[in-house]
Structures are given as structure tokens and as C-alpha cells.
Amino acid sequence: MRCGVGDYCWNLAQALAANPKIKVGxxxxxxxAKPDNTGGAEIFPVIKKWGFSELIxxxxxxxxxxxxxxxxxxPTQGYKNGFLPWILPMTSFLLxxxxxxxxxxxxxxxxxxxxxxxxxxxxxLVFVRPDYKETLHPLLRxxxxxxxxxxxxxxxxxxxxxxxxxxxxxxxxKYLKGQKRLIVFFGFVYPHKGVEFLFEIAxxxxxxxxxAGQLGAEEDYQRKIIKYAWTAPWxxxxxxxxxxxxxxxxxxxxVADAVVFPFRNGAGAWNTSIHGAVLNGAFVMTTSLTxxxxxxxxxxxxxxxxxxxxxxxALTTYAGKRRGYxxxxxxxxxxxxxxxHYLLYEKVLAESR
Numbered sequence: 001m002r003c004g005v006g007d008y009c010w011n012l013a014q015a016l017a018a019n020p021k022i023k024v025g026x027x028x029x030x031x032x033a034k035p036d037n038t039g040g041a042e043i044f045p046v047i048k049k050w051g052f053s054e055l056i057x058x059x060x061x062x063x064x065x066x067x068x069x070x071x072x073x074x075p076t077q078g079y080k081n082g083f084l085p086w087i088l089p090m091t092s093f094l095l096x097x098x099x100x101x102x103x104x105x106x107x108x109x110x111x112x113x114x115x116x117x118x119x120x121x122x123x124x125l126v127f128v129r130p131d132y133k134e135t136l137h138p139l140l141r142x143x144x145x146x147x148x149x150x151x152x153x154x155x156x157x158x159x160x161x162x163x164x165x166x167x168x169x170x171x172x173x174k175y176l177k178g179q180k181r182l183i184v185f186f187g188f189v190y191p192h193k194g195v196e197f198l199f200e201i202a203x204x205x206x207x208x209x210x211x212a213g214q215l216g217a218e219e220d221y222q223r224k225i226i227k228y229a230w231t232a233p234w235x236x237x238x239x240x241x242x243x244x245x246x247x248x249x250x251x252x253x254x255v256a257d258a259v260v261f262p263f264r265n266g267a268g269a270w271n272t273s274i275h276g277a278v279l280n281g282a283f284v285m286t287t288s289l290t291x292x293x294x295x296x297x298x299x300x301x302x303x304x305x306x307x308x309x310x311x312x313x314a315l316t317t318y319a320g321k322r323r324g325y326x327x328x329x330x331x332x333x334x335x336x337x338x339x340x341h342y343l344l345y346e347k348v349l350a351e352s353r
Contacts, residue, residue, distance in 0.1 A: 005076035007157030014039030015338035050082025071100040086114040089121040099123035119143035128154040128270045155333035158276030161250035172255040179208035184256040186212035194262035204233040253280035258319040261286040299323035
């Protein structure tokens, strides 16, 4: 599904299914895209809306499919505002299943009642953020009380694309449209991503901006980005592609002079978009609350949040630089993530026995 957590689920499921000791089933929405290759996973696209009315449909799959563990990922855009994901942990537990939950994001105080439904269930918690407890609102940290937690590193949801010299020249020329530098942002366009800063950081005299992603649901912000793109000095120098398949995004990253993520809240190890840009060798510039300066290994420059002048300076210095081969990056990271999950599953089942 068109969501970072959706991509995460699919990559994890495929990596797990590659292990002959594991059988994987995916409970998902009826409107999920049908993959060309399931990777060995069995898919149950049965949920019409993630509301309470779909509880029986979910229970039938959870009860009848031979699962030892129900592993629930949340939150994700596919759930929208549905109530079902909040009660699935308890439902699965009452059906006799071991429960593991991955919490990808923090929660606000208004989610406290629903969070209680998730946290009272005997379960293990997986975090993709190394400092998850610190990001959770102080008044909600009770949800982690006596919970067994584990941090498992995130990885790119975009495939690594290798292009030859001629392919690079052709694709870059297509996107540049006569400009000299190709500046890329990819992902959903939301206010907290700081996408409007691209038009201050980049130089309209030399740069072509490509926004590879869907405009978010906030209409005022959509209009703001479109106005920047369609009026001077950026008119004719901005391409908004909409959603692209992963392989197309990987190819775009492989020819970008810079991939810029001016996030308003700072980036971190949980950002799959940054992993994707690094995997494809691009120079990446982003913001951080904890890191600063240039990371040569990953070809990333971290700036202070909202520091436009530092971003402009870093772009001038590093745009066009490509990352060299690194054994820690240029490998199948999803297999490592799947291995950590497999060890967790083994431990949970061994304890139950």
C-alpha cells in the first residue's frame, strides 16, 4: 500500500517468507495492490474498512489460519482512523495467539484510551526508533511499563537500482530539462516534511526540483506547494510526479545530484526514505536534532532544523557527490532485519513452551 509502514510490512514479510522455517500470512485491505510476486507469503485482502464492523472478518483469519504469532504493525495510513487496529492485539491474545507489536510512531495524549487497549495485552514491542521512549509523550510512558521491548533497525523500502553510463545520461537529461543540477524530494508531501523549504534552499538559476510523491490531504498545503512550483522564479523548473513505483524512484535517486529532506522535526534511523537515498548512492541532506555535519560513510549532511543558510551552503559543497561502495550498506539489509525478527519469534515461542 502507498505508505511507508505499508512498504515496511511488505519488505519484512518477503524477507521472512524466504526462510523455509517460517510461514507468513498478511492480513490487509481489500484494495491493496495485487503483487506480481508474493514472495512466498499468503495474502488475505479481506478488510473493507479498519473499523469495528470488520472485527469478525479479522477474527476468522486469525483463528483459522495456523499462526503461532500475530505481529501487528501500527500506525499506518491504510488504517485511516479505524478502531480495529487498537483492539486487534487483545483480540489475537484472546484467540490464543502470541502477540508482537511494532510501534513505528509516537502517540498523542488524545490517543490514551486507545493506547490502553494496546498496552494492557501481554505482548512484546518492537521499535524502529532507537530512542522511542523519549519520543513518546511523558504522560503516555506508562504504556511501556513492564513491557519487553527491542529496537530493530529500519531499512530502505526502495530497491537499489544500478544504471550504466548511458542510462544515467538519458534519465538525468529527461528530468533536468535544461537545468544543471537535479534536486529531489520523495515521499508524501506533508507540512512536517518541510517541502516548501526546497524552494528556498535550491537555486532557480541552476536547479531543477523533482518532487516524487503524492501531495498530502491538507488542501492549504497542497495549494502552497503548487503555487511555489507554478510561479516565478520556479515556473517550469519543478516536476511533481505523483506516486512512482519503487524501481522508478530508485532510478531517480541514482541520477540525483542531491536528495533533500528538510524535515521540521529532524530525521533519524527510522526514516526509510533516507535509507533508500543512501542505498542508491545519492548525496542526502536532511535535518537532525542529534547529529550535525557530513557523514562520509553514508554521504549525508545533517543540518540544524530550519537553518536555510546552512542547507544552501551544504548543497553548494556536496551536490553531485556519490557514495562509494560500503559492505555495511550494499547488502541485503532486510535479511538481517528478518533474522532479528526470527530470533525474537523463537524466543517468544520458547518461553511459552
